[in-house]
Amino acid sequence: MRKTLCSFLLFTSIHSFADSIVEVERAFAVAVPPGQRNSAAFMTLKNNSARPLMLVAADSSISEISELHTHSEVDGVMMMRKINQIEIPSKGKAELKSGGLHIMLIGLKTELSAGSKFDLSLKFSDGSEQDIVVPVESISMQSH
Template sequence: MKLFNKVILGSAFLFSSLAGAHEFNSGQLNIDHPWSKQVPPSSSVAAAFFEITNQGNEQDMLIRAESPIAGKTELHTHIHEDGMMKMREVKEIAIPANGSQMLKPGGYHIMFFDLQTIPELGERFPLTLHFAKAGRVEVEVTVEPATYIPEGMKRADATHSKHH
């Protein structure tokens, strides 16, 4: 009986981890695991993060985003200004030809203002991305714990830390 329980538990873990991984494709673009950090029920803002890979020979631009969870959705980045990190809206985010652009905390990201709904941990919500060349791409954003760090970012941070 113990072996049977271990097999069932292992299968459940495997399928739950596969269900958490999600990616979306449109032409030459791949959007990998869109996610948002869980926010408190009283929050009026949230953000979304993901990696966009462009397998084409021409640069594309993310030019707009929208979601029914927010009254307003903007493309943002963080900049150093007067010795402080500040968020600023940007008109577009370049996706280089045969390259990728990471939307992550402390860098480019999607901001949601005037939240109409507060998505709960583990839920998914729709996000529509508009690209200059690829056009409209519908994705689902998974709400992760506030402490969540994607595996790809962990590797990038570890690699980066070796340069100091």
């Protein structure tokens, strides 16, 4: 009986942990010319849990500031603006892509050239964090 209970508790713990994980798919950032101080990171965030989660922050050592952004139309002009969070629906996805939601990398401390990589930390509303490695691609490599 005790072994069965322990096995059940272990399975439940692993299952609960697995449900809270956000899968990051197809992360990349845009290469920029030398001297350019800003870029953006894109990805798909897949929420495997039964409750919605929010991406609430991002951080990277390659930029002075990392902000969550969206595009919106103001008087017929597309403009970027900072947002506080990006919702990832339960059992759903949030698409961070050009012309929409994205992570803005402001005040680059290093050159972002195609073929390079950098670390990015994602912070979620449930208190979890996920560190990922983001490859840098040229605009011509992007398949959107």
